[in-house]
Amino acid sequence: MSAAKSKSGDFLLAVEGLTVSFDGFKAVDDLSFYLDPKEIRVIIGPNGAGKTTVLDLICGKTKATSGSIKFDGKELTKLKEHQIVHSGVGRKFQTPSVFEDLTVFENLEVSYPKGHSVMGALGFKRDAEVINAVEEVAETIFLTEALNEPAASLSHGQKQWLEIGMLLIQKPDLLMLDEPVAGMSVTERKKTAELLRVITRDHTVLVIEHDMQFVGDIADRVTVMHQGKVLSEGSIEHVKSDPKVIEVYLGH
Amino acid sequence: MFDGYTSSELMSIFAMQGFAGLSLFSVFVLMALGLAIIFGQMGVINMAHGEFMILGAYTTYLTSGFFQSYLPSLFGGYFFVAMVLAFLICAALGAFVEWLMIRRLYHRPLDTLLATWGLSLIMQQAYRSIFGAREVGVDLPEWMMGAIQVTDLVELPINGLFVMIIALSIAVGVYFLMYRSGYGKKVRAVVQNRPMAEAVGINSAGIDRATFALGCGIAGVAGAAFTMIGSTGPSSGQAYIVDTFLVVVFGGAQSLIGTIVSAFGISQAQSTMEFFLSGSMAKVLTLLVVVGILMLRPEGLMALKVRR
Amino acid sequence: MKSSSPLKWFATREGLYFVALAVLLVVLLPLALDPFRLNMVGKYLTYAFVAIGLVMCWGKAGILSLGQGVFFGLGGYCMAMFLKLEASTPEATAIQSTPGIPDFMDWNQLTELPWFWEPFHSFSFTLLAVIGVPVLLAFVIGFAMFTRRVGGVYFAIITQAIAAILTILIIGQQGYTGGVNGITDLQTLNGWDIRTDEARTILYFVCVGMLFLCLFVARLVQNRKLGRILVAMNAQENRVRFSGYDVAAFKIFVFCLAAAFAGVGGAMFTLIVGFMSPSFIGIVASIEMVIFCALGGRLSILGAVYGALLVNAAKSGFSESFPELWPFAMGALFIGVVLAFPNGLAGLYQTYVMPLEDKIFKRNKGAQLEAKPAEKAAEPKPTAEKTPDYDPMIDSYSPEKS
Numbered sequence A: 001m002s003a004a005k006s007k008s009g010d011f012l013l014a015v016e017g018l019t020v021s022f023d024g025f026k027a028v029d030d031l032s033f034y035l036d037p038k039e040i041r042v043i044i045g046p047n048g049a050g051k052t053t054v055l056d057l058i059c060g061k062t063k064a065t066s067g068s069i070k071f072d073g074k075e076l077t078k079l080k081e082h083q084i085v086h087s088g089v090g091r092k093f094q095t096p097s098v099f100e101d102l103t104v105f106e107n108l109e110v111s112y113p114k115g116h117s118v119m120g121a122l123g124f125k126r127d128a129e130v131i132n133a134v135e136e137v138a139e140t141i142f143l144t145e146a147l148n149e150p151a152a153s154l155s156h157g158q159k160q161w162l163e164i165g166m167l168l169i170q171k172p173d174l175l176m177l178d179e180p181v182a183g184m185s186v187t188e189r190k191k192t193a194e195l196l197r198v199i200t201r202d203h204t205v206l207v208i209e210h211d212m213q214f215v216g217d218i219a220d221r222v223t224v225m226h227q228g229k230v231l232s233e234g235s236i237e238h239v240k241s242d243p244k245v246i247e248v249y250l251g252h
Numbered sequence B: 001m002f003d004g005y006t007s008s009e010l011m012s013i014f015a016m017q018g019f020a021g022l023s024l025f026s027v028f029v030l031m032a033l034g035l036a037i038i039f040g041q042m043g044v045i046n047m048a049h050g051e052f053m054i055l056g057a058y059t060t061y062l063t064s065g066f067f068q069s070y071l072p073s074l075f076g077g078y079f080f081v082a083m084v085l086a087f088l089i090c091a092a093l094g095a096f097v098e099w100l101m102i103r104r105l106y107h108r109p110l111d112t113l114l115a116t117w118g119l120s121l122i123m124q125q126a127y128r129s130i131f132g133a134r135e136v137g138v139d140l141p142e143w144m145m146g147a148i149q150v151t152d153l154v155e156l157p158i159n160g161l162f163v164m165i166i167a168l169s170i171a172v173g174v175y176f177l178m179y180r181s182g183y184g185k186k187v188r189a190v191v192q193n194r195p196m197a198e199a200v201g202i203n204s205a206g207i208d209r210a211t212f213a214l215g216c217g218i219a220g221v222a223g224a225a226f227t228m229i230g231s232t233g234p235s236s237g238q239a240y241i242v243d244t245f246l247v248v249v250f251g252g253a254q255s256l257i258g259t260i261v262s263a264f265g266i267s268q269a270q271s272t273m274e275f276f277l278s279g280s281m282a283k284v285l286t287l288l289v290v291v292g293i294l295m296l297r298p299e300g301l302m303a304l305k306v307r308r
Numbered sequence C: 001m002k003s004s005s006p007l008k009w010f011a012t013r014e015g016l017y018f019v020a021l022a023v024l025l026v027v028l029l030p031l032a033l034d035p036f037r038l039n040m041v042g043k044y045l046t047y048a049f050v051a052i053g054l055v056m057c058w059g060k061a062g063i064l065s066l067g068q069g070v071f072f073g074l075g076g077y078c079m080a081m082f083l084k085l086e087a088s089t090p091e092a093t094a095i096q097s098t099p100g101i102p103d104f105m106d107w108n109q110l111t112e113l114p115w116f117w118e119p120f121h122s123f124s125f126t127l128l129a130v131i132g133v134p135v136l137l138a139f140v141i142g143f144a145m146f147t148r149r150v151g152g153v154y155f156a157i158i159t160q161a162i163a164a165i166l167t168i169l170i171i172g173q174q175g176y177t178g179g180v181n182g183i184t185d186l187q188t189l190n191g192w193d194i195r196t197d198e199a200r201t202i203l204y205f206v207c208v209g210m211l212f213l214c215l216f217v218a219r220l221v222q223n224r225k226l227g228r229i230l231v232a233m234n235a236q237e238n239r240v241r242f243s244g245y246d247v248a249a250f251k252i253f254v255f256c257l258a259a260a261f262a263g264v265g266g267a268m269f270t271l272i273v274g275f276m277s278p279s280f281i282g283i284v285a286s287i288e289m290v291i292f293c294a295l296g297g298r299l300s301i302l303g304a305v306y307g308a309l310l311v312n313a314a315k316s317g318f319s320e321s322f323p324e325l326w327p328f329a330m331g332a333l334f335i336g337v338v339l340a341f342p343n344g345l346a347g348l349y350q351t352y353v354m355p356l357e358d359k360i361f362k363r364n365k366g367a368q369l370e371a372k373p374a375e376k377a378a379e380p381k382p383t384a385e386k387t388p389d390y391d392p393m394i395d396s397y398s399p400e401k402s
C-alpha cells in the first residue's frame, strides 16, 4: 500500500540473520537478503534447502528463532499472520489452495480487502466497487469466462492462477509465489510468465522456482539457497556460472 | 490450608496421601496407556475406552467365578489367566470396532469421538442388562491380601502394590513394543508420514487395526487390574474417562514418559489436596489447574514438534 | 442475500420452511396437545437453542464443543437464582433460622446471602447475566484456546473437562448452589405465578418467539460473508488466515454466539420446567446436545430444531415405556448418524424430498403459497433451508474435507 513511499535505494524487504531451528535442525540458518521495490527475485535451490520455510517465516506461518524481517519499515517477526497480510504481503502456497466449494467470483470476493474483521464480515455488501475489482482481476488471471464456476472444477493451472488472483485483489506490495508453474502444461507456463510480467509492473515479487528456463525468463536477480544458507546471489548468468551452484544444484 | 499442622505432621500427611495416590496413579497409567497409543497413532479419541476396561474387569469377575466353582485348587493363579483372557477379548472387540466404524472415520476425528461415545452408551447398557446395575467385586487370592509394614506409621497394601507393578510393567512393555520392535518402527513411520510409509510398503490400515486392538487389549488388562483394588459397575469406566483424557493430553500425546509423569502428577495432586479440602473441591482444583496449564501450553508437557 | 421485500422472502423456499416450522410450533402443536404435553415440547425446544448454536459452531466452523451444557446451565442458573430469591422472601421463609435466604442455604448453615447472589435481586441484571455470563466464559475459553490454535479433539476434550468441573463444583458447593438437587421450588416471576397451566402456555409461546429470534440471528450470520468465512475456515484455515482474516477472532465470535444461544435456552428451560439442576449441564447432557444438532443436520439451523424435538420426544417416549432400551437407541443414533448420515435429516430431506418438491412446484406454481406450509406441517418433517439462490457451502458437508 505504501511501498511507493520508500525512497529509491531503500529496500522494500530486508531479511537479516534469519534463523529457524526445528528441534536443533536449522532449516534456515543466518540468512540475509534484500529486495528492492518492484524487483523480481527468484529463489532456487535443491529440495529441502529451506526455500518454502523462508516464505513461511516472512508470512508468519513459522516463527523465527532469531533474526529480523523488515518490510516497508515494519518488523514482521512481531506481527500475526493477518496483520502481515494487511501490511501488504501476499503468499501463494506450493500446492494450490483455493476455496473449492466457492465460485471463482466468491473466491476473489472473500479475498477482497474489506470486511476482514468479524463485524466487517457481518456487514459486508457486494457493491459495484467489489464487482469491478473482481472482474478486473479475473481478466488479468484469464478467468473471466469461469467467474461463476465452482473453483473445484478448474484445472490445476487455473487454480494456481486463481490463487494468484486472490493475492492480487488484496493489492499487496510484495507477492510471494511458491513454485507457481509446477505441474503446468507448456502453454499454461507461457501464460503464467506473461501474467507474472504484468504483475511485476507494479508489484515486488519473490518467487521460488525450479524450472531454470522460466527463472531466466522472469528473474531480475536470483538467490540460490543450500542447507538454509545463501549459496550465491546475482544475475541468472552469474549464478549459472558459479561453480558452487553447479556443484550442489545444477550439476545433477 | 496448611494452618494448624506442624511440619512433621505435614510430612507424614504427604507420605500417607502419597501412597493413597499411588492406587489412583496405577489406574490412570493403565487407562491412559491404551488411550495414548490409539490417540498418538491415529489422532482418534476412543470415548468407549472406559467401557473396554470394564469389559476386562467383568472378564476377570467371570474367570474368578469359574475358578471358584471348578478349579478351586488353582484359585491363587486365576488372575493371570483372567489378564490374558481380558486382553484377548478386548483386543478382538477392538479390532472388530475398528473394522466396523473407526476405519470409516479417518480424517474425521470429531465424528469418531461421537461414534465411540455412542458405542460406550451401548456397552454400558449391555453390562447393565447382563450383570445388573449393582457393582460386583472379585475375591482376592490369598497371597494378595494383607499389607507390608514399611515403618510403624506407613504400610503398603499388597494388592495396591501388585497393581502398580502391573501398571509399570505394561508401561515398560509398551515402551519396548513402540521403540524397540519392528511393529513400533512401522507405527512411528505411519505417524510421521502416512503416505510415505505406505509408499515404502507399510500396510498402514493393518497397523491402524493392530494399534486400535492393542490399545483396547491394554484397556482390558487395565480392567483386570482394576478389580484388584475396586469393585466394578456398568459405569465405573466413565467415572475416569475425563481424568484420563487430561492425563494423556497433559502428558503430550505422543510421549510415553509424559503420560506417566502426568498420571503421577495429577493423581498425587488430587490425593494430597483431598486431605485438606473436600474430595470434590480437590478434584475441581486439580482439573482446573490441568485445564489452565493446557490453555497456556496446549501441546502438553512433552510434545514432539511436527510440521503441520 | 435478503430479498428486497421482506414479504417476498416468505414465498421463497427458505421462507416457506420457516413458515412451516412456525405453523407447526404456533398453531398445530398448541391445538393438538394438552398444556402438560405442550410444556414438554417447550422443554425440548429449549434444547433447540443449544442445537442452533452447535450448528453455527460445530457444523459451520468445525469447532466441536462437548461442554455446551455449561452455557445452558449458566443461563439456567442465572434465571433460577433470580426466581429463587423472589421465592425466598422473609415472610415465606420465616420458619428458617435465617429467614430471607434460599432454603438450601439455611439447611447448609449459611446465615447470609453470598455476595454473588446479591445482584440477582434485579430482574434486568438477571436478563443481562443470562447472556452475559455464558458469553464471558466462552470468551475466556475461546480466547485462551483459539489464539493458541487449539482446536479439534483437544478443544472438545477441554470443553468436556470444563463441563465436568462445573458439575462437580455445583454439586460440591451445596450451600451456595443447591447441590445435586439444584435450585428448586421456583414460584413466581415478578409476581406472576409460573406454575399454572396458563402461565406455562404463555411461556411456551415466549420460548417459540425467542427461538425464532435466535434462528433469524443465526440465519443472518450464515448468509453474510461472515458465515462464508466460518465455513471456509473449517475447510482451509490457512488460506483464510493468509487472506487476511484473524481466524481466532472469528472462532471466538462463533463460540460466544453459540454460548449466548445456549444461555437463552437455559433460562427458558428454568422458566418452563420450574427448576434447574446439575444433571442438565454435565458431560452426558452436554454430549447429548451434540446429537440433537447432528440428527437434524449439522449444517441446518432449522434441522437443529427438528433434531432437538425428535430426540427429546423419543427419549421421553422410551423412558415411559422401555427405559432400558433408550441407551441402546441413543448409542445407535450416535453411530448411525455419524457413519451413515453425516448431514442428518436435513441432508436426507435435501436428497429425497426436495426433488419431489421441485416437481410439484413446477406443475403447480399458483398453489405454492398455501400448499406448502400445510403439506409441510402435517408432520414434523425435517427441513433444510436451501433455496436455489443459496450459497452452496451453506448446506453441504463432505466428510473428507474436515
Ligand SMILES: Nc1ncnc2c1ncn2[C@@H]1O[C@H](COP(=O)(O)OP(=O)(O)OP(=O)(O)O)[C@@H](O)[C@H]1O
Residues within 6 Å of the ligand: A022, A027, A045, A046, A047, A048, A049, A050, A051, A052, A053, A054, B305, B306, B307, B308
Ligand atoms: N515445521 C517444521 N518442523 C520440522 N522440520 C521442518 C519444518 N518446516 C520445514 N522443515 C524442514 O526444513 C527443511 C527445509 O524445508 P523446505 O520445505 O523449506 O524446503 P524447500 O527448499 O522448500 O524444498 P522443496 O524444493 O522440496 O519445496 C526440510 O528438511 C523440512 O523437513
Ligand SMILES: [Mg+2]
Residues within 6 Å of the ligand: A051, A052, A053, A094, A178
Ligand atoms: Mg518448498
